[in-house]
Amino acid sequence: MRLAFMGSPGFSVPALRALHAAGHEIAMVYAQPPRPAGRGQRETPCPVHQAALDLGLPVRTPARVRKDMAEHEAFAALDLDAAVVAAYGLILPKPMLDAPRLGCLNIHASLLPRWRGAAPIQAAVLAGDAETGITIMRMDEGLDTGPMLLRETLPLGPRATTPEVHDALSDMGARLILRALEEAPSPVPQPEEGAAYAPKLGKEDGRLDWSEPGLALDRRVRAMNPWPGAFTAWNGEVLRVLAAEPAEGHGAPGTVLDDALLVACGEGALRLTRVQRAGKAAMAAPDFLRGTPVPPGTALG
Known part of the structure; x- marks a missing residue:
């Protein structure tokens, strides 16, 4: 034809x-x-x-x-x-x-x-x-x-x-x-x-709203990567979340619950398994935490 x-x-x-x-x-x-x-x-x-x-x-x-x-x-x-x-x-x-x-x-x-x-x-x-x-x-x-x-x-x-x-x-x-x-x-x-x-995506579609259930945020991470990319605010900068998984946990939404990037959600929790700081290489969470501790009680947003 x-x-x-x-x-x-x-x-x-x-x-x-x-x-x-x-x-x-x-x-x-x-x-x-x-x-x-x-x-x-x-x-x-x-x-x-x-x-x-x-x-x-x-x-x-x-x-x-x-x-x-x-x-x-x-x-x-x-x-x-x-x-x-x-x-x-x-x-x-x-x-x-x-x-x-x-x-x-x-x-x-x-x-x-x-x-x-x-x-x-x-x-x-x-x-x-x-x-x-x-x-x-x-x-x-x-x-x-x-x-x-x-x-x-x-x-x-x-x-x-x-x-x-x-x-x-x-x-x-x-x-x-x-x-x-x-x-x-x-x-x-x-x-x-x-x-x-399904409307066209914008950058803000990747923002993680910690008041949502952990299961929903896990889906957002899997849906929004590679673009616009899932992200959260941390320590005055943007932290990209490249991979995560839902987990058990309770606390104020957005609060880090342990030394391994377990974050409380509106329901349950989300463990961040691969992250990236602005201008830096993507890293598995254990490697990231060796150089940049994120102690329990840290607030993400």
Whole structure:
């Protein structure tokens, strides 16, 4: 098929590579524009842009497309069978949705209608869902409301983390989009029952509110790493919490209960097992405590 591929982060790269390897004609890759990155703040292409360059594919990086008539015309001129969209980051207007013969097919990282929106993986981990998955849907003008073509489930274990789920769903999405293009399954409308929204994350979503139960804070740590990253205030600075586990314990929320970073929560406690000070290397808690004692009674916030 003659396709456009529209994506930006690393999550989308396996699907682009799978479509290319399967022999589909990728007429154009769309990705977010290069942005400053690293210590030198050099303009750096996003992962999909770089993967397209590595594959020798043409790339367009418009900053916006909703009201850009020139972009609408350029997209229509590609004469596509379909467009595959995977975490592109820009909302497609109706002229672009309608341009490909088979429409725009989205690889969405949840079991729709649960967790429509920008951060479905983190939302599933944060909520303690027993499962998530991939939905291939035909896009419409709504926010992840289009009819479904294929779904596949991924069980979530009790210690699931965002990076693990991300990688599993990325590979699953690459496999399912090939099936969707080959099999052309009939679209099924999404039910409205069970619909939930996962908004775009901000830095404050990583803050640990010690008045919450330890089980909820454990899920937040697993959901928010690597970005925006879970954190708490300590000794006048920000302490990143890279790994933790729920534990038994009682005390004023945010109070360190022992010499091994057990912190009281609104219900139960949370043991911090891997932490990082600003500008320092990440360390396992025992190594951190050897150089920086955090005695019982210390208040975190």
